[in-house]
Amino acid sequence: MNALANPEVGKFVNEYFVSSFQKVATFKIVNGQKQGGNVASYFCAPDGRVLHCIAGPVDANTFLKEAKWVVETTKKAMKEAGDDGAKFKAFFRNAHAEKLQRETGLVVEPVTYDWSPPSEDDALQFRDPTGRPLAPKLPPPPIDGPDVKLQEKELALRQAGAAKAANTPGMPGYCTDKAGRRWNIGNQGKADQIMAAHCMSKIESIYGTVFETILGEKISTKPVEVTTPFPWRPESNLRKIKPEDLR
């Protein structure tokens, strides 16, 4: 399960991405057992807007498949949209909806306009004790139901695949469509469902939804802290960037 230690994953990620990490939530050790604690991987544009995410731990093959999907889709989107940001966003959200359909047989309507979060000055805005608004919990787009063009056997096959997909223990591995029917979706399907409406949003407006809705973790009410999750290792281990490297 240690996907990030896999040399093939490392080679691909180092080739196409510049990587960093943040600590966003806490875990406790009770009687020698860890309670809570999880991981979410975000693939972003250089301006910090999220293109795709993987919620929870996955194996190396799954990680590589998702990372390659991001790179390929980005190339296609850049070719298709050119310099048009709105077109790029719409292309990516459509791509997530198509991916969900291909992997689970479920149809979701991509949202190609942006949901506007409550203003920070809003009197009704809930704030943490430090005065900072909490990370918003974005509404996922509703699942329409199964793709009616699929034969029953094909739908059953895709649903069987979704049932086998990684799912957070204690969280439902299913979703409910508009008719109230339950369908297998798994963590990755849920991530694609959210991304079909909210990809290309800033990471700070998405991470709360991923951690709480998919992983069932309570995020810290503190702002995202850049602290090391490797307290036993000196920070000097990190790759240092000199100012001239950025020029």
Next chain:
Amino acid sequence: MFSRRMFLGAAAMLALAPVAWAEGSCGTSIEFVDTPKEAAALAKKEQKLVFVLHVSGHFEDPRFT
């Protein structure tokens, strides 16, 4: 004989030395920079995308990587 003893001594020291992690990889096969802000700036310069890992556990726990 002397050089053989030195060789064996050096081998023993190497065996007892703590594991050296690849620079910036934090025990994974991925190179990490200090902050997402730096990652974004470098990605823009190198025409790459940004990978950000949000964690609330240990990397060394295989369930979380």
